Amino acid sequence: MISYQVCECGAPLQLREDTTPEPAGTEVLLRVTAAGICHSDIHFWEGVYDIGGGQVMRLADRGLKLPLTLGHENVGRVVAVGPEARGVQVGDERLVYPWIGCGTCAVCARGDEQLCLKPGFVGAFRPGGFSDHLMVPHPRYLVDYGDVAREQAAPLACSGVxxxxxxxxxxxxxxxxxxxxxxxxxxxxxxxxxxxxxxxxxxxxxxxxxxxxxxxxxxxxxxxxxxxxxxxxxxxxxxxxxxxxxxxxxxxxxxxxxxxxxxxxxxxxxxxxxxxxxxxxxxxxxxxxxxxxxxxSYTGSLPELNELIALLRKRPMPYLPVQVRPLDTVNQSLQDLKDGAVVGRVVLAPN
The missing domain is CATH 3.40.50.720 (NAD(P)-binding Rossmann-like Domain)
Incomplete structure (x- = not known):
């Protein structure tokens, strides 16, 4: 398995190779087929938010640890499922809901996992999709996006919701x-x-x-x-x-x-x-x-992503401009987005 990881904030992402993990329990392993690049990836890459008055909020103080594989707008094809995973099978292609919470607190119980105080966000607190494989903890975070092209579906996980x-x-x-x-x-x-x-x-x-x-x-x-x-x-x-x-x-x-x-x-x-x-x-x-x-308003909930997909099935929308680039262009693509040189979205695809 190959991944592009932030090993030092603000420095170019590094190509790393590791053993492809095997899913356990309810986990589902995907082969990444499309991974969008978002402005939040710029913040995660740089490791800070500007909070005004010359001050910054450091993401390391909020639990982000390096090395980090970015990428939270992901579509992938199921290649393996854990013994307790239900509802998906090998060969399914799914959109990944990335804003995963702890799953047990009152906020998660009401469906607002994106607001959980113990987040497990894909591409921030767990490895993301700037990789050829992605592990998802439970099938419920996998959304059937219908007949939409995968490069248009991937941004729905963040930009859309x-x-x-x-x-x-x-x-x-x-x-x-x-x-x-x-x-x-x-x-x-x-x-x-x-x-x-x-x-x-x-x-x-x-x-x-x-x-x-x-x-x-x-x-x-x-x-x-x-x-x-x-x-x-x-x-x-x-x-x-x-x-x-x-x-x-x-x-x-x-x-x-x-x-x-x-x-x-x-x-x-x-x-x-x-x-x-x-x-x-x-x-x-x-x-x-x-x-x-x-x-x-901070991202969107899993129910809202499902609502959005249902809405788009009834009333298909004109999709935003998308540039599909090879995964190995990730560093240039991040820089282009930071520089304001991207109109629409850049979506990375494995080579």
């Missing part, structure tokens, strides 16, 4: 009012496609990259705005007659979150998803006086 989980927080508002989407990276473009599948009103997209704004228009955005424009907020307000009820921020920087809060009309709702980093200051009286909702 993250966008869906965030958009669901707006409820029926999506059918009545356009949502402002900040960031047209892989998750933002996925959100546009999911909004169409949800038969929502549509989205105004804000991004600083003209290539991504163009991709957003091609994906069905109602309008696009350059986030660097001095009058960006005024442009957005003009499009919707100054009534902005819903904003979702897939960047999560100080300036983008501030833009989101500034845009909201009275009673408006901002959902922050992105982890770019930074900080904001909000006058506390504004929160009750404007009756605003400022909410975080």
């Amino acid at each position: 993250t966008a869906y989980g965030a958009l669901k927080k707006f409820g029926e508002l999506l059918k009545r009012e356009p949502v402002v989407v900040i960031g047209a990276g892989g998750v933002g473009l996925m959100a546009l496609a999911i909004l169409r599948a949800m038969e929502a009103r549509g989205a105004i997209v804000v991004d600083i990259d003209p290539r991504k704004r163009e991709a957003a228009m091609q994906a069905g955005a109602l309008a696009v705005v350059d986030g660097k424009a001095a009058d960006a907020a005024a442009q957005i307000r003009a499009i919707v007659n100054d009534r902005i009820w819903a904003v979702v921020d897939f960047v999560g920087s100080g300036p983008t979150v501030k833009l989101g809060t500034d845009l909201l009309t009275k009673g408006g709702h901002l959902v922050v998803v992105g982890l770019f980093g930074g900080e904001i200051t909000i006058p506390t009286p504004y929160i009750p006086m404007r009756a605003m909702t400022l909410q975080g």
Whole structure:
């Protein structure tokens, strides 16, 4: 078995070879056929999050240990099953739900394993898919994704369920009012496609990259705005007659979150998803006086991933641009994503 591992934060991933594991108990061994690269992989690779004020949160302090095999957007073919594994068989190709919790706490019991305080996330706390094989602890984390091409299915495990989980927080508002989407990276473009599948009103997209704004228009955005424009907020307000009820921020920087809060009309709702980093200051009286909702959204639950797959079977969506690259391009691919040179998603496939 070969894997590309982070052996030193920020340094190139190293190719390692080891014995292919054999599944025990409820475990299922997959041969990886597609592994998406996500911005969270950049944070895991670098080992830190920017939390503003010149401070960082070190992932080592939160339990991440090196060497680490990244990759949490994975599709694989079942090659072996443990004696207690039920519901899958050798030859099945499945999407892997990566946000695994402890399985026993109250949070996991209600179905929100992604919020578990003792996480076992694939590609963070257990080996991920930047490898030719991947071990999954239980068949329930394997999702039948239907007839979708595997390179389009893989990003659903993070980009897709993250966008869906965030958009669901707006409820029926999506059918009545356009949502402002900040960031047209892989998750933002996925959100546009999911909004169409949800038969929502549509989205105004804000991004600083003209290539991504163009991709957003091609994906069905109602309008696009350059986030660097001095009058960006005024442009957005003009499009919707100054009534902005819903904003979702897939960047999560100080300036983008501030833009989101500034845009909201009275009673408006901002959902922050992105982890770019930074900080904001909000006058506390504004929160009750404007009756605003400022909410975080962290990936999505296993039930939400199953809901998303069921939705896409009923209303297939136009998929985001995907570049399929060989697994051995992982270091260049990570750097390209970090540099903002990727439109859509990069998905790695074994050589």
